Amino acid sequence: MLRLPWQYAAAQIGDRGRRWARRRQGVDPQRLELARRRIYILPTRTGLAYALTVFVLLLGSMNYNNNMGFALTFLLTGIGLVTMHHCHRNLVGLRLDFQGVAPVFAGQQAQFRFIAGNSRTMHRWQIRVAWDRSSPRYVDIGPLSDARFSLPLDAPSRGWMQTPRLAVSTTFPLGLLRAWAWINLDTTALVYPKPADSSPPLDVLSSAQDAGGQQQSGDDEFSGLREFRPGDSPRRVAWKSVARLGTLLVKEYREGGRQPLWIEWNAVAAANTESRLSMLTRLVLDAHRERQAFGLRLPGSAIAPQRGEQHVHQCLRQLATFGQTDDGASQEPSA
Amino acid sequence: MNAAATGDVVRIAWLIGAMLVASAPHFPFVSPWIIALVLSIATWRLFAEQRRWSLPSGWLRIPLALFGLIAVIWTYRRISGVQAGTALLLVMVGLKLLETRAERDQAIVALICFFLLFAAFLREQAIWSVGLLLLGTTFTICALLQSSVRGPPFPPRRSLMHAMVLIAQAIPLMLLLFFLFPRVPGPFWALPAGGGSGITGLSDTVNPGDISSLSRSDAVAFRVRFESAVPEPRERYWRGPVMSFFNGRSWAWRDRGLRPRADAATPGHAATVNYELILEPHGRRWLLALETPVQWDAPRGYLAGGYQLMNQTPIRQRIAYRAGSVTGGINRIDEHPRYLQANTFLPPASNPNSVAMAQRLRRAATSDRAYLMELLRMFRREAFYYTLSPQLLGDNPVDEFLFETRKGFCEHYASAFAVLARAAGIPARLVTGYQGAERNPLADYWIVRQSNAHAWTEVWLDGAWLRFDPTAAVAPERIEYGLEEALPAGERDGIRGLRGNPVLNRLVLSWDAVNAAWNQWVLGFGPEVQRSLLQSLGFTKPSWSDLVAAMMTSCAVFLAALAFMLGRAGVRPVDPVLRQYRRFCNRLANIGRGPQPAEGPSDFARAVIGVRPDLAGDIVAINALYLQLRYEGMTAADRLAEFTERIRRFRPSRRRQPD
Numbered sequence: 001m002l003r004l005p006w007q008y009a010a011a012q013i014g015d016r017g018r019r020w021a022r023r024r025q026g027v028d029p030q031r032l033e034l035a036r037r038r039i040y041i042l043p044t045r046t047g048l049a050y051a052l053t054v055f056v057l058l059l060g061s062m063n064y065n066n067n068m069g070f071a072l073t074f075l076l077t078g079i080g081l082v083t084m085h086h087c088h089r090n091l092v093g094l095r096l097d098f099q100g101v102a103p104v105f106a107g108q109q110a111q112f113r114f115i116a117g118n119s120r121t122m123h124r125w126q127i128r129v130a131w132d133r134s135s136p137r138y139v140d141i142g143p144l145s146d147a148r149f150s151l152p153l154d155a156p157s158r159g160w161m162q163t164p165r166l167a168v169s170t171t172f173p174l175g176l177l178r179a180w181a182w183i184n185l186d187t188t189a190l191v192y193p194k195p196a197d198s199s200p201p202l203d204v205l206s207s208a209q210d211a212g213g214q215q216q217s218g219d220d221e222f223s224g225l226r227e228f229r230p231g232d233s234p235r236r237v238a239w240k241s242v243a244r245l246g247t248l249l250v251k252e253y254r255e256g257g258r259q260p261l262w263i264e265w266n267a268v269a270a271a272n273t274e275s276r277l278s279m280l281t282r283l284v285l286d287a288h289r290e291r292q293a294f295g296l297r298l299p300g301s302a303i304a305p306q307r308g309e310q311h312v313h314q315c316l317r318q319l320a321t322f323g324q325t326d327d328g329a330s331q332e333p334s335a
Numbered sequence: 336m337n338a339a340a341t342g343d344v345v346r347i348a349w350l351i352g353a354m355l356v357a358s359a360p361h362f363p364f365v366s367p368w369i370i371a372l373v374l375s376i377a378t379w380r381l382f383a384e385q386r387r388w389s390l391p392s393g394w395l396r397i398p399l400a401l402f403g404l405i406a407v408i409w410t411y412r413r414i415s416g417v418q419a420g421t422a423l424l425l426v427m428v429g430l431k432l433l434e435t436r437a438e439r440d441q442a443i444v445a446l447i448c449f450f451l452l453f454a455a456f457l458r459e460q461a462i463w464s465v466g467l468l469l470l471g472t473t474f475t476i477c478a479l480l481q482s483s484v485r486g487p488p489f490p491p492r493r494s495l496m497h498a499m500v501l502i503a504q505a506i507p508l509m510l511l512l513f514f515l516f517p518r519v520p521g522p523f524w525a526l527p528a529g530g531g532s533g534i535t536g537l538s539d540t541v542n543p544g545d546i547s548s549l550s551r552s553d554a555v556a557f558r559v560r561f562e563s564a565v566p567e568p569r570e571r572y573w574r575g576p577v578m579s580f581f582n583g584r585s586w587a588w589r590d591r592g593l594r595p596r597a598d599a600a601t602p603g604h605a606a607t608v609n610y611e612l613i614l615e616p617h618g619r620r621w622l623l624a625l626e627t628p629v630q631w632d633a634p635r636g637y638l639a640g641g642y643q644l645m646n647q648t649p650i651r652q653r654i655a656y657r658a659g660s661v662t663g664g665i666n667r668i669d670e671h672p673r674y675l676q677a678n679t680f681l682p683p684a685s686n687p688n689s690v691a692m693a694q695r696l697r698r699a700a701t702s703d704r705a706y707l708m709e710l711l712r713m714f715r716r717e718a719f720y721y722t723l724s725p726q727l728l729g730d731n732p733v734d735e736f737l738f739e740t741r742k743g744f745c746e747h748y749a750s751a752f753a754v755l756a757r758a759a760g761i762p763a764r765l766v767t768g769y770q771g772a773e774r775n776p777l778a779d780y781w782i783v784r785q786s787n788a789h790a791w792t793e794v795w796l797d798g799a800w801l802r803f804d805p806t807a808a809v810a811p812e813r814i815e816y817g818l819e820e821a822l823p824a825g826e827r828d829g830i831r832g833l834r835g836n837p838v839l840n841r842l843v844l845s846w847d848a849v850n851a852a853w854n855q856w857v858l859g860f861g862p863e864v865q866r867s868l869l870q871s872l873g874f875t876k877p878s879w880s881d882l883v884a885a886m887m888t889s890c891a892v893f894l895a896a897l898a899f900m901l902g903r904a905g906v907r908p909v910d911p912v913l914r915q916y917r918r919f920c921n922r923l924a925n926i927g928r929g930p931q932p933a934e935g936p937s938d939f940a941r942a943v944i945g946v947r948p949d950l951a952g953d954i955v956a957i958n959a960l961y962l963q964l965r966y967e968g969m970t971a972a973d974r975l976a977e978f979t980e981r982i983r984r985f986r987p988s989r990r991r992q993p994d
Binding site: 026027029031032045046049050053056057060061062064065066067068069070071072074075076077078079081082083085086089092097125126128138171172173174175176 | 438439442443446449450452453456457460464465468472476479480482483484485486497501502504505506507508509510512513516518519651652857858860861890894897898901902924927929931932
């Protein structure tokens with residue numbers, strides 16, 4: 001995008017300001033209360049126009065020696081000054097808890113969940129929360145209450161996505177001034193590779209692996225009932241038997257003699273690593289949808305065949321961070 | 336219609352409301368087409384917003400704006416000045432409404448509303464304009480607020496509450512700034528001419544024959560507060576323009592003639608009468624004063640020929656000044672012979688019958704004085720009537736008046752008298768001004784109204800100008816008791832109007848007293864009053880910098896108090912133990928190890944010690960004290976003091992200290 005010189009200068013100043021604030025504040029905890037010293041306030045463009053209006057009115061009042069004109073000018077001056085306090089107060093003491101973010105696929109938006117808390121008996125109106133250069137959310141928080149909201153952030157590519165700086169700001173009440181605070185959460189979101197639109201069907205894949213494999217029915221064979229154990233999926237509960245016997249029973253399936261499926265790095269033909277990863281992601285998702293146990297073997301790592309959400313997540317994470325250092329491990333989001 | 340669309344309608348409605356409040360005071364004064372334009376655009380805009388019609392594009396708006404500009408210039412023949420400027424603002428705000436979608440456009444309309452309010456105050460600053468100030472500001476602030484709110488707009492009640500709170504908190508600042516902002520006298524650049532905005536009052540020409548009905552305006556010309564004895568009713572002559580130039584029909588004023596020296600007070604007369612005069616603006620340069628002013632403190636005042644008190648610039652604001660005058664109707668002064676000669680000039684062949692009569696009477700009289708007394712006797716003796724609706728007069732108005740109609744008001748009599756004096760070779764001139772005054776018993780001052788306007792003559796006799804008031808000869812009640820007493824019964828009702836009723840008159844006078852106070856203390860506030868206010872506050876010699884310092888300090892104190900109040904509002908008192916513990920947690924949060932949401936105090940302490948064993952001593956002690964104070968009901972003051980002290984001294988560094 002072509003930028004005019006002054007826009008360029010403004011962007012430079014903005015970046016410098018960000019770095020300065022970052023040095024000044026350091027990294028913020030995931031749960032914080034906005035302190036007075038970290039809230040900045042400057043007039044908006046409307047505010048500058050308002051100031052210019054007041055100045056012209058002052059000149060006019062002096063020229064015409066018009067005392068009602070002076071009254072209007074000074075009332076507007078007073079409103080401007082009072083607004084500054086209201087705007088500032090709207091942010092001071094605001095609590096912000098980062099609640100976590102669920103993994104997404106590349107190309108989707110990650111939803112960062114927050115709770116904004118107000119420990120005062122006054123309203124906080126029109127709090128704008130936004131990642132740098134992303135679309136904002138506006139929240140009103142009632143007295144002594146919380147507001148839950150989630151903040152979207154585009155996830156363009158796989159891997160651990162570092163969040164940009166978070167800006168909490170408000171121009172309430174009149175839009176003349178903007179009070180804001182910069183928050184460096186330094187949190188990350190896990191972005192799975194974008195699943196390919198199509199990939200070799202699973203059966204082809206498995207037969208390619210194991211020529212003597214059986215035809216797959218998609219569902220495993222029913223093998224019997226056993227007692228419910230914590231962690232069993234409610235979908236597997238045999239509700240009819242429960243109604244009859246009064247105890248929780250779970251249907252058990254045998255894997256129908258099938259060999260567990262191995263999703264292999266070399267099983268798909270792709271031009272480059274990224275498209276290969278996205279095909280593998282598609283395979284993982286398809287296998288999961290077919291409720292098939294599968295394993296994942298990548299160069300340098302392997303995950304044993306398994307089933308279930310946890311397993312899928314682990315595989316997808318392996319794919320997401322392939323070739324990257326898995327530095328988000330210590331910040332495992334509470335999904 | 337979806338919620339967002341409804342929200343936009345509400346925002347536009349507030350904006351239009353603010354615009355209507357700010358422009359309504361102008362409606363009586365601007366061309367009807369402007370009112371029609373503004374109202375129709377406002378109505379159309381509301382409909383357009385409701386039905387989601389698309390707004391006109393630039394191809395339509397730019398020609399419309401140009402057309403509006405040309406139409407304003409066409410209507411007013413100018414582009415500057417209050418009249419044309421206001422019209423232009425109204426057209427602009429109307430056209431701006433056609434493109435207000437974004438918050439920015441709405442803010443611009445709101446800011447134009449402030450200019451419209453200011454223009455309204457240029458027109459009128461009466462006491463009710465405070466109401467306009469508050470109402471207009473409230474609406475415009477609401478509109479600004481609504482335009483800056485994202486998502487659904489605020490309900491009317493809530494936005495009004497917000498606006499009113501802001502205004503209420505801003506009013507103390509307004510008062511501080513109003514009284515302490517350094518006031519500088521005078522305009523910086525030329526003020527646009529009044530543009531015929533209809534200021535009533537005296538004029539610089541008098542055409543007795545051209546007026547068939549005199550305005551009986553009750554408007555206040557000026558108010559007077561006497562500081563010495565109040566002069567007798569027959570001495571209450573307020574001198575305005577003195578007219579020496581006569582062309583046969585009309586008298587004209589020129590700022591000419593010798594300027595009397597200020598110390599040229601006529602000796603042998605009563606002591607000076609001292610008074611303070613608060614003059615309403617009339618757009619001309621003359622200041623009013625009791626008959627013969629000898630001292631005055633109007634900053635730009637000077638004494639012109641004919642003892643006329645003048646101002647260097649037109650009086651466009653209400654002005655107050657103190658003056659001292661000599662009454663008695665005699666001004667002794669050294670006039671230049673040429674000036675005196677000019678005061679005997681009559682155009683040849685005008686009013687021939689009057690001139691002939693004057694010369695005949697003068698020959699019959701023994702002296703100039705006897706001749707003039709004979710003229711007064713003639714007015715008294717013969718069938719002259721005082722009326723405010725005389726007939727129009729023709730080419731020789733004095734002839735027609737003296738020999739045919741014989742009905743007229745003060746200007747007819749004064750003009751005829753002066754012409755008769757001049758015809759006899761006696762220098763004579765017409766003096767216009769006011770005669771009389773009405774006391775307001777509720778506040779000790781006197782009101783002189785436009786209906787007190789009067790004209791009389793001054794005649795040069797024995798080296799002094801002597802006052803002759805022929806109207807007094809015809810209708811002495813006019814001088815002693817006022818206008819209504821002098822009129823025939825049929826004409827009185829119009830004059831008295833509301834004031835005929837004693838109860839209503841009392842109300843009218845009360846209202847006038849309120850207005851007078853408003854004028855004196857609020858509208859009359861200027862550099863001089865400001866200086867005396869500061870002196871009364873203890874500044875012996877208030878300077879500009881004192882004012883700025885006082886203004887800044889008081890505003891800062893107010894703002895600090897407000898900030899404190901706002902900061903406290905809504906914060907619930909916190910248990911002192913908890914407050915200290917939070918400080919402790921904050922310190923740890925600052926080094927990157929704050930408590931997690933689900934951590935109890937002991938878990939938290941253990942977790943921190945796990946990471947930072949070097950802090951273990953302090954953390955264990957503080958945690959133990961906290962548990963005792965908070966959960967074991969220990970409230971001993973010394974324990975709390977120890978807890979506080981330990982936390983005060985707890986300053987964990989970012990880096991781990993070597994053990």
